[in-house]
Amino acid sequence: MNSEPFTKSCPCGSQASLDACCGRFLHGFEAAPTPETLMRSRFTAFATGTDAAIAYLVETHHPDFRPPNLESALRKGIGDTHWLTLTVRNAGAAGDSGTVDFVATYRHKGQMGEMRESSNFVREKGLWLYMNGS
Numbered sequence: 001m002n003s004e005p006f007t008k009s010c011p012c013g014s015q016a017s018l019d020a021c022c023g024r025f026l027h028g029f030e031a032a033p034t035p036e037t038l039m040r041s042r043f044t045a046f047a048t049g050t051d052a053a054i055a056y057l058v059e060t061h062h063p064d065f066r067p068p069n070l071e072s073a074l075r076k077g078i079g080d081t082h083w084l085t086l087t088v089r090n091a092g093a094a095g096d097s098g099t100v101d102f103v104a105t106y107r108h109k110g111q112m113g114e115m116r117e118s119s120n121f122v123r124e125k126g127l128w129l130y131m132n133g134s
């Protein structure tokens with residue numbers, strides 16, 4: 001048995017370690033190759049809530065769709081919601097646009113909740129960016 005008690009599994013639920021999964025995108029070593037990998041890494045950023053994660057959430061949010069107070073809003077609110085699980089229901093890309101349908105569960109002030117979203121992504125200069133969701 002090869003147990004690695006100190007290896008943290010990725011919050012996105014992939015079963016891989018954080019470093020091998022979303023961590024390499026979050027820390028800027030690699031660009032997320034698909035809308036789904038970007039979406040998963042943004043979920044992981046919300047789940048970890050570190051300064052680096054907040055910077056990543058701002059950077060990967062398309063500037064034209066980025067609320068002006070995004071960074072301060074994230075700083076204020078990111079610790080209030082504990083993100084638990086992510087299920088990607090459908091993901092795809094055609095050329096430089098893509099969508100990801102997902103369900104995420106969380107706990108907010110002691111209450112369990114569920115968020116369902118269909119997120120839209122666009123690729124610019126080789127980088128996938130989050131636009132908006134419905």
Ligand SMILES: [Zn+2]
Pocket residue numbers: 010011012013014021022023040041044
């Ligand atoms: Zn991951």
